[in-house]
Each structure stands twice: as structure tokens, then as C-alpha cells.
Amino acid sequence: MRNLLQLLWKYHFFLLFLIFEGCCVYLMVINNRYQSTVMINSANSFTAGVNGLVSGVTEYLGLRSENKLLAAENAQLRSLLPGAFYNDQQVMMTVHDSLLKQQYTYVSAKVIGNTTGKRNNYLTLNAGSLKGIKAEMGVISANGIAGIVKDVSENFCTVISVLHKDFHTSAKLKKSSYFGNLEWEGGDPQMAKLTHMPKHVILHKGDTLVTTSHSSIFPEDIVIGTVQKFEVRSGDNFYTVDVKLSTSFSSLSYVYVVNDLFREELKTLQKDLE
């Protein structure tokens, strides 16, 4: 016991260091969703790797029965194709929709904190849970998208700006609806990168990019920015597009928080997929 205490005392400075750094890491992980997802993901990639290895071996054993099942399913699906039916009547179906149901409501808010110079930037708004703000709502400005709500207090909320490493959204061309993935790679607060835009699409400088209907965060057709420069890197099947963001983040003052009234419904539905 005494030896143990002596040992502890001998290294107390180092142990202290470890304890304090442990506290820091704990704080970082509970506070920053980015760090926590990375940690959880890397922990998961190990388990997923092991699982993949095991299933890679076992799936060979069931190949024969699996093939039979697939062939049967194919036949069944084929019989469902439109070409398998004979159309013996002309029926016109029209739906009369006399009522438009509201999907989005907007809450206006003032930007009271804003950074653009860091790698990960946040906005702070003067609207909080009392005004109905919840986490993961979209934030748009008069000119385009601005960010996603992260944490909410009674009267304020923090927003992950577009100028943040975690911010991803899909963006489509306004005129042709081809879409890609938008993110910010640091540096100039006006320029973002669009990737995964297929290279057969015809692009022009100045084409407008808008939000897609894929996300439950932003309404469709909100302006994101314009195409500034594009190239296909050698060996790549996709364009890498420099996008000039239409929101000017360094002079942001009033924004709108978007409340999607169908979000909960959509979310519970999609949760079953995971």
C-alpha cells in the first residue's frame, strides 16, 4: 500500500496531466457532435470490419439457396412489369386537390454571434425554444441557405454555419435538377465545393444551384450559390465545382429558421430504414 502511494506520488504530475486531459476530451466529446461522431464511427468501423470478415466467409455457404431465391423473386417481379399486362381499358385518373396543406413555417431571428474565420464556424441567434426552435432545423437568409440549428436554449440557439466541417447538403442545378454534394473546405468564406456532380451534365459558369427535396432540413429550391469554376479531375467521374455562396456570411444580420411541420413524420418513417 505504501509502495503504491509512493509510486503514485512519484508520478503525480503525469497522472494529473492525464486526468485533466481526460476531462478535456470528455468535454469535447459531449459538446462537439463532430468529434463524438468520429469517435463513435472509428469504434464502429472496427466492429463493422470484424462483422464483414465473418459474413464474407459464411455467405459462400448459402450461395446455392440464395441464387434459387433470387431467381424466383426475379420471375415474380418480371410478371409485375407493365409489359406483362395487356391494357384493356383507358382510365384517366385525376386528383382534385382543393386544399394546400402548409408544410413550412418560418421564424425570423437576429444573428447575435457570427464567425467566418475558423475552420468550424457557428452562428448564434436570438431565438430559442420559446419561439419553437428545435435542434436540426434549417436556417436561411434572404439570399440563401445559412446553416443548421445545433443547440437550443430558452432564448437563443447556436447554428452550425455552412462554413463548418460537418455541414453537408445536397445541391441541384436549378435548370436540370442534377444534384451533387456541397461542403466547405475552409479558407474563403464565400467559396464552397460541390462534388459528385456527374460529368455528363453540361455546366456553365454562373449556373444557379438550389436545395433539393432530399433533405428534411431545407425547403426545396432555396438558392445556395452559383457555379464559379468547374473541372473534372483526371481519373474522376464527377465534376469538382467551385461554388460562390449567395449568402454573404461576413455581413449576416437577419435570418429565418425553417420549421418543417412534416419532419417528425418523415423522421419516424425513415428511422425504420436504418
Place this chain on the structure above:
Amino acid sequence: MIEKLARQFFRFFLLLAVQVLVLDNIRLSGYINPYLYVLFILLLPVETPGLLLMTIAFAMGLAVDMFNNTLGIHAAACVLIAFVRPYLLKLMAPRDGYEGERPLSLQVMGFGWFITYCLLMVFMHHAVLFYLEVFRLNEFFSTLFRMLLSMILTVGLILLTEFFFFKTKSE
């Protein structure tokens, strides 16, 4: 003794206020940001006990973090330099040791010693700070570049502060 304590307290809040209220709003050419508040940790007396040193550094980092929305990152960087500081001081000790009560200021220790000490400490602090913020390695060189630029600015500001403000306190 009381006077010394009061001076450290005053310095703590002054540097914190300058960092949070002024320097965090400075972004030279978009993203170069000085972190002057490390000066407080650099200037703590040599004989500060380890536990106290690390607690103070942690508190300082946490305070800056709270204002910056980056809970834990500055604190981690500060705790690291607080840990390294005693070893570095031992390594860099002048031939006849540190003279008891004298501060670690530019005037007392000399320009060469002070700038080496500053560069090493600020380098470690900024390395932890920037890489923890980015938290991935595929932006290694752009992060390194930003870090070095910020480091130059921080060290420059520390030297300026030493020249102008702490001059009278070296006695």
C-alpha cells in the same frame, strides 16, 4: 505575497478579457487569429506547484473555450503546455539556476532565452489547438500553414506586450 497573488489575478482577467473581447474578433486575411492569453501561463512564477499550475491552465483554457463555443479544445492545449512547462524550464535553466523570486520576463531572462521559450510553448499550444479543432489528418498541410501563421502573430504580440506593458513590473 498578497500583492503577487493580486497581480496574477489581475493578469489572468486582463489577458482573458483582451483575448475574448478583442483578439477573437481579429482575423487577419480571413483566418489568422492570435492567441495572446497563453502569455499568462508562460509568465507564471517558476516555483508555482504542479497541481496549481495545471489547475490554473485548465481554468484559463476553459474560460476561453466557453466564449468560443469550443468546449475542451483550448483547455486541452493549455493543460499540455502546463504539463511540459516544468520540464522545459529545467532543460532551459541558466547555468546558475533561476534566481529565486524574479519573474520570467523578457528583461530578466534576455531576448534569446525568452524567444526560444515562447516559440516552443506557443508551438505546442497551437499544434494541439489547431489539430484538435480540425480533428482529421487529410487537411494536414493547410492546417499546418494556418497554425504557423497564427503562431508568428501570437509570438509577435507576446513580444510587443512584454516590451510595452510588463516593463515596469520587472523591477
